[in-house]
Amino acid sequence: MAATVSDQANGLTFSLSSLAREFGIARETVTKRLAAASVQPVGKDKGHPVYKIKPAAMAILQFDEQEVVSDPALMSPKERLDWFKSEESRLKFERETGVSVSTEQARLEMANIIQTVTKTLDTIPDILERDCRLPPDSVLQVEKAIDALRIQMAEDLEK
Numbered sequence: 223m224a225a226t227v228s229d230q231a232n233g234l235t236f237s238l239s240s241l242a243r244e245f246g247i248a249r250e251t252v253t254k255r256l257a258a259a260s261v262q263p264v265g266k267d268k269g270h271p272v273y274k275i276k277p278a279a280m281a282i283l284q285f286d287e288q289e290v291v292s293d294p295a296l297m298s299p300k301e302r303l304d305w306f307k308s309e310e311s312r313l314k315f316e317r318e319t320g321v322s323v324s325t326e327q328a329r330l331e332m333a334n335i336i337q338t339v340t341k342t343l344d345t346i347p348d349i350l351e352r353d354c355r356l357p358p359d360s361v362l363q364v365e366k367a368i369d370a371l372r373i374q375m376a377e378d379l380e381k
Contacts, residue, residue: 235264235272245282255282336375343368 238256242249256273259281263271294302316322323331347365350356356364 234275235267236275236278237267237270237272239270241273241278241282245279247282252278252282255284259284332379336379339375340372343372 236244238249238252242252245252256278259277261273261277261281264274265272294305297305313322317324346368347361350364351358351361
């Protein structure tokens with residue numbers, strides 16, 4: 223089914239497909255919103271109903287309250303209380319399932335990771351000297367690079 227835009231005597235009209243494409247929503251949603259607002263077609267083009275743009279656009283842009291992400295500042299006190307309770311429940315569930323962690327848990331985990339990385343970095347020069355028989359001046363260069371990396375990590379953590 224091709225999208226149709228026609229210029230009927232009543233002005234510019236659009237088919238359901240054209241409206242859906244222009245507003246970036248599904249045809250079913252356009253149909254539902256036009257029906258909810260009692261917007262009637264003004265005619266047919268190639269056998270398909272067409273709608274005047276102004277009433278169609280007004281109907282399409284009037285969202286159901288449930289379809290819009292609510293702003294707590296615009297809610298009544300009762301709605302705001304219900305919204306915050308639902309958010310607390312959602313966050314509690316996310317913590318219990320491991321989807322979300324507290325800041326303290328994240329810091330502890332990061333500290334464990336850094337501690338492991340630091341211990342590994344400390345052993346690299348010894349391994350290179352002992353197992354790879356790297357000359358002392360080369361080991362010194364590796365130690366300098368590791369120290370620079372450690373300083374950079376500390377500075378990044380302070381930010």
